[in-house]
Amino acid sequence: MISSELTPIDLRCSAKGCRALATDAVRWRNPKIHTATRRKVWTACPEHRDHLSSFVDIRGFLIDVIPVAELSDSDG
Numbered sequence: 001m002i003s004s005e006l007t008p009i010d011l012r013c014s015a016k017g018c019r020a021l022a023t024d025a026v027r028w029r030n031p032k033i034h035t036a037t038r039r040k041v042w043t044a045c046p047e048h049r050d051h052l053s054s055f056v057d058i059r060g061f062l063i064d065v066i067p068v069a070e071l072s073d074s075d076g
């Protein structure tokens with residue numbers, strides 16, 4: 001059996017207009033629209049990591065921030 005091809009993670013920063021290489025991943029979930037097993041991931045460069053994480057944090061959506069290297073298939 002051939003395993004399905006992994007979806008490549010977009011390693012560019014998720015911040016609007018930013019094309020920097022992402023080093024961190026902001027994982028978050030909106031309980032109103034996402035199930036408990038669902039996670040959204042924003043990749044972020046060092047410059048925008050705090051901005052992106054605080055954006056979801058103040059809404060109570062932040063799960064955690066991890067290095068992009070630690071992202072797994074279940075993130076996305």
Ligand SMILES: [Zn+2]
Pocket residue numbers: 013014015018019020044045046047048
């Ligand atoms: Zn950025």
